[in-house]
Amino acid sequence: MAHALLKGETGDWEMVIGLEVHAQVLTKSKLFSGASADFGAAPNAQVSPIDAGMPGMLPVINKLCIEKAVRTGLGLNAKINMYSVFERKNYFYPDLPQGYQISQYQHPIVGEGIIEIDLPDGSIKKIGIERLHLEQDAGKSLHDQHPSKSYVDLNRSGNPLMEIVSKPDMNSAEEAAAYVTKLRAIVRYLDTCDGNMDEGSMRCDVNLSMRRPGAPLGTRCEIKNVNSIRFVQQAIEYEARRQIEVLEGGGKITQETRLFDTKNGTTRTMRSKEDAHDYRYFPDPDLLPLKLEQAFVDDIKKTLPELPDAKKKRFIDMGLSPYDASVLVAEKERADFYEKVADNNDPKLAANWVTTELAGALNKAGKALHDSPISAEKLGGLLKLIADNTISGKIAKEVFSEMFATGKDAAKIVDEKGLKQVTDTGTIEKLVNEVLAENPDKVAEYKAGKDKMFGFFVGQVLKRSGGKANPAMVNDLLKAKLGS
Amino acid sequence: MKNLTTLTIKEALIGLKKKEFTAVELTEAHIKAAEAARHLNCYITETFDLARKQAKESDARYAKGTAGLLDGIPVAMKDLFCTEGIQTTAASNILKGFKPPYESTVSANLWRDGATMLGKANLDEFAMGSSNTTSAFGNVINPWRSKNHDKPLVPGGSGGGSAAAVAARIAMGATGTDTGGSIRQPAAFCGIAGIKPTYGRCSRFGIVAFASSLDQAGPTARTSEDCALMLQSMAGYDPKDSTSVNRPVPEYSKSIGQSVKGLKVGVPKEYRIDGTNPEIIKLWEKGVQMMKDAGAEIVDVSLPHTKYALQTYYVIAPAECSSNLARYDGVRFGLRVEGDNLVDTYEKTRAEGFGKEVKRRILIGTYVLSAGYYDAYYNKARSVRKLIWQDFINAYQKCDVLLTPTVPTPAFAIGENMQDPVTMYLNDVFTIPASMAGMPGMSLPVGLSSDGLPLGLQLLGKPFDEETVFKVAHVIEKAANFTALPQSLMSKAA
Numbered sequence: 001m002a003h004a005l006l007k008g009e010t011g012d013w014e015m016v017i018g019l020e021v022h023a024q025v026l027t028k029s030k031l032f033s034g035a036s037a038d039f040g041a042a043p044n045a046q047v048s049p050i051d052a053g054m055p056g057m058l059p060v061i062n063k064l065c066i067e068k069a070v071r072t073g074l075g076l077n078a079k080i081n082m083y084s085v086f087e088r089k090n091y092f093y094p095d096l097p098q099g100y101q102i103s104q105y106q107h108p109i110v111g112e113g114i115i116e117i118d119l120p121d122g123s124i125k126k127i128g129i130e131r132l133h134l135e136q137d138a139g140k141s142l143h144d145q146h147p148s149k150s151y152v153d154l155n156r157s158g159n160p161l162m163e164i165v166s167k168p169d170m171n172s173a174e175e176a177a178a179y180v181t182k183l184r185a186i187v188r189y190l191d192t193c194d195g196n197m198d199e200g201s202m203r204c205d206v207n208l209s210m211r212r213p214g215a216p217l218g219t220r221c222e223i224k225n226v227n228s229i230r231f232v233q234q235a236i237e238y239e240a241r242r243q244i245e246v247l248e249g250g251g252k253i254t255q256e257t258r259l260f261d262t263k264n265g266t267t268r269t270m271r272s273k274e275d276a277h278d279y280r281y282f283p284d285p286d287l288l289p290l291k292l293e294q295a296f297v298d299d300i301k302k303t304l305p306e307l308p309d310a311k312k313k314r315f316i317d318m319g320l321s322p323y324d325a326s327v328l329v330a331e332k333e334r335a336d337f338y339e340k341v342a343d344n345n346d347p348k349l350a351a352n353w354v355t356t357e358l359a360g361a362l363n364k365a366g367k368a369l370h371d372s373p374i375s376a377e378k379l380g381g382l383l384k385l386i387a388d389n390t391i392s393g394k395i396a397k398e399v400f401s402e403m404f405a406t407g408k409d410a411a412k413i414v415d416e417k418g419l420k421q422v423t424d425t426g427t428i429e430k431l432v433n434e435v436l437a438e439n440p441d442k443v444a445e446y447k448a449g450k451d452k453m454f455g456f457f458v459g460q461v462l463k464r465s466g467g468k469a470n471p472a473m474v475n476d477l478l479k480a481k482l483g484s
Numbered sequence: 485m486k487n488l489t490t491l492t493i494k495e496a497l498i499g500l501k502k503k504e505f506t507a508v509e510l511t512e513a514h515i516k517a518a519e520a521a522r523h524l525n526c527y528i529t530e531t532f533d534l535a536r537k538q539a540k541e542s543d544a545r546y547a548k549g550t551a552g553l554l555d556g557i558p559v560a561m562k563d564l565f566c567t568e569g570i571q572t573t574a575a576s577n578i579l580k581g582f583k584p585p586y587e588s589t590v591s592a593n594l595w596r597d598g599a600t601m602l603g604k605a606n607l608d609e610f611a612m613g614s615s616n617t618t619s620a621f622g623n624v625i626n627p628w629r630s631k632n633h634d635k636p637l638v639p640g641g642s643g644g645g646s647a648a649a650v651a652a653r654i655a656m657g658a659t660g661t662d663t664g665g666s667i668r669q670p671a672a673f674c675g676i677a678g679i680k681p682t683y684g685r686c687s688r689f690g691i692v693a694f695a696s697s698l699d700q701a702g703p704t705a706r707t708s709e710d711c712a713l714m715l716q717s718m719a720g721y722d723p724k725d726s727t728s729v730n731r732p733v734p735e736y737s738k739s740i741g742q743s744v745k746g747l748k749v750g751v752p753k754e755y756r757i758d759g760t761n762p763e764i765i766k767l768w769e770k771g772v773q774m775m776k777d778a779g780a781e782i783v784d785v786s787l788p789h790t791k792y793a794l795q796t797y798y799v800i801a802p803a804e805c806s807s808n809l810a811r812y813d814g815v816r817f818g819l820r821v822e823g824d825n826l827v828d829t830y831e832k833t834r835a836e837g838f839g840k841e842v843k844r845r846i847l848i849g850t851y852v853l854s855a856g857y858y859d860a861y862y863n864k865a866r867s868v869r870k871l872i873w874q875d876f877i878n879a880y881q882k883c884d885v886l887l888t889p890t891v892p893t894p895a896f897a898i899g900e901n902m903q904d905p906v907t908m909y910l911n912d913v914f915t916i917p918a919s920m921a922g923m924p925g926m927s928l929p930v931g932l933s934s935d936g937l938p939l940g941l942q943l944l945g946k947p948f949d950e951e952t953v954f955k956v957a958h959v960i961e962k963a964a965n966f967t968a969l970p971q972s973l974m975s976k977a978a
Binding site: 055056285 | 566582691696697726727804807816
């Protein structure tokens with residue numbers, strides 16, 4: 001896809017976007033303590049003395065976090081660094097109990113990688129990954145609980161995060177959205193992060209600068225706290241326009257950190273470069289450098305699942321359109337559902353039913369896939385009834401509605417309601433004869449060359465059968481009778 | 485009944501086993517002595533009732549025949565070790581009243597083996613100091629007095645309370661932590677023994693951190709054998725400390741009494757520095773002779789980067805402390821001085837909570853880690869630290885153990901060396917290199933100065949070879965036959 005350029009008063013502008021995504025590692029306990037990392041507990045209910053930065057407390061690495069970071073790195077086609085170092089990032093804030101965040105700085109656990117993003121026009125773009133490092137989350141300051149005081153909730157303090165930094169390879173809000181979507185799909189496939197942005201387990205910072213097409217990079221601003229894919233797009237669109245306005249007005253962009261305001265979709269200055277902290281990073285003396293063994297990495301490699309891109313390619317090979325394939329693989333749950341439906345069924349037919357009939361019904365009912373009244377197995381059962389001519393596609397839709405309402409098996413509904421397709425030649429011939437006998441004028445018109453009348457006869461016969469007559473057989477018999 | 489406070493730990497354990505006296509009697513004797521020696525200010529918090537309770541439980545174990553390695557032995561716990569439900573201050577106003585909801589691994593190990601706790605021993609604030617004069621709870625007085633003047637003397641630091649308590653016979657042993665000499669230097673000043681084991685030998689879990697890559701716990705007691713018994717209990721792998729090392733703890737007391745025949749004792753020439761008290765040089769030579777007499781071979785070795793150790797230490801240790809002490813912000817525990825806003829509260833809390841020396845080190849540490857100075861100071865210091873470590877590794881190709889003085893001077897009067905921090909820092913010039921390299925080091929009382937003050941010699945061992953250190957220590961101890969007592973105790977005896 002060509003770069004989407006933005007038109008300004010003085011000519012075209014190109015966006016340059018890089019993203020930093022914080023993804024919470026899917027583990028039961030925190031990065032350096034045994035406290036629970038679950039979301040939604042009462043404030044300060046999941047805080048060990050380590051997370052509270054009590055005197056004499058020491059961090060101990062949660063091995064599962066290391067495993068999941070490596071797993072994610074492999075899923076991003078990235079270099080796994082066999083030697084990495086946890087460092088302290090020093091700054092004061094009440095929700096940072098130790099007075100420093102344990103993070104990785106000079107030696108991250110994962111180096112450069114690359115992923116492919118799927119754009120709305122069906123094209124694919126490669127986006128580079130700069131690095132992935134592990135770090136602990138801070139707690140949460142609550143400023144709206146008391147008129148003059150702030151509250152601190154340390155449940156989140158010490159939660160394991162993977163910071164995934166992209167290269168500045170994106171040039172539009174759509175590409176940024178597609179990147180986050182793909183990243184989320186990958187970590188969900190890998191089971192290394194639940195990707196729930198509304199619970200904060202995936203958070204996003206956007207780095208954006210503007211330049212004339214082909215010109216060197218401009219000065220960038222970092223937009224913090226952009227916590228949904230929709231907000232990523234909104235923030236980028238607003239910020240790009242803001243920067244263009246400044247630049248075209250003869251101004252300069254100052255490097256700064258900006259905050260996205262979800263209420264009005266704008267960004268505003270949080271702190272300028274001059275106010276930037278000197279974090280005084282140094283290796284955490286409480287933790288030895290992390291050295292991985294090749295066998296550890298190899299073992300993880302062996303357990304990697306099929307990732308979205310590979311799955312998409314396989315779906316296309318099965319005969320699906322690239323569009324259907326990307327829709328299905330975008331969510332692991334949907335892909336898994338689809339594969340169950342398609343089991344021993346026509347893949348294309350299965351794709352249609354999942355992406356249109358079921359998706360439409362769920363959407364209408366305001367339900368998510370995991371709440372679907374029709375299980376994948378049951379939908380597969382319905383498709384089998386179509387395939388073996390037990391019911392027609394049309395009846396299938398009726399059965400589907402009934403299934404959606406009651407959750408019953410397709411076969412049972414067909415049985416109870418007597419919807420089994422009529423394939424008996426004698427019965428259908430009788431209906432054909434009746435229709436032709438009752439409509440001599442229409443027969444005459446048809447014979448006089450009015451071909452359109454054929455559809456009328458088919459409709460009448462099907463109607464008379466209660467929709468159960470096999471349409472192909474009706475066609476054949478009508479043709480035989482009228483053709484003479 | 486004889487005075488139970490004069491016994492060594494080893495002797496007391498034999499007496500308890502033989503039922504010559506009870507753990508309660510032993511503990512009561514020490515409580516009585518401690519009450520009489522309160523002017524020394526050894527304890528920040530006395531826990532006499534706890535000690536009585538523990539002693540009773542200990543006697544029950546002796547009755548059942550299930551007594552542990554140190555059962556019934558009353559000890560002092562440096563107030564840097566967190567003790568569950570008992571005030572732990574690090575001798576700082578910022579932690580006044582702080583009662584940890586957890587127990588340090590080292591203290592838990594001692595309780596597991598039956599030791600009883602008399603109290604939390606005074607120290608320099610956050611273990612930063614060499615004279616125990618930076619404590620927010622007042623300085624500790626050395627039980628020793630000079631023959632030539634009446635001025636009270638410092639016990640050394642940071643573990644001044646621990647060392648003075650053991651020297652004054654108001655604890656049979658004490659825990660310490662050694663970052664640059666905080667066990668060894670006070671031991672030398674107070675005429676007792678003390679060992680800093682190899683970095684990683686004891687767990688740091690629950691010890692209020694000063695400089696994490698240097699801090700190491702160890703015992704101080706009146707003999708090498710007592711230190712061996714205590715270390716055996718304190719040491720061990722702890723999954724809660726990622727820097728503790730997973731290897732079995734030897735029975736250190738078995739090293740006591742073994743021959744040193746054929747052992748190679750290294751004498752590093754770089755420890756012969758200007759400003760060292762000539763009496764200490766003489767003592768060192770005496771120590772060399774003792775080793776020769778015992779059949780050891782003396783080897784001249786060189787540790788060429790020794791001269792950089794002190795400067796390097798005063799970059800690394802403050803850098804780590806500036807970060808380690810960031811958690812004392814008045815938000816969750818300890819002192820809070822309310823301000824007009826968040827930053828004001830931080831500033832007021834830390835200004836009031838920390839003493840001068842702690843502030844100095846936080847400032848130095850923040851400076852050396854700052855952008856623009858980082859490479860010149862912190863990174864350079866880390867490189868030099870590797871060279872210091874390499875010096876020791878090279879030296880240990882030629883010898884099994886090193887013999888050096890512990891401190892350049894005997895104990896000085898309270899108030900001396902206070903004008904210039906660097907003079908004070910020089911006290912640790914012989915102890916710091918082994919800290920930087922993580923090597924085990926032990927100080928032993930070997931003689932008296934002409935002022936009648938104790939002088940110590942230091943043994944430095946190979947990594948995790950505390951056994952050789954104990955073996956040599958006992959040989960020197962026997963040869964030196966250091967029986968002198970602090971004047972206060974002598975007058976009592978008289």
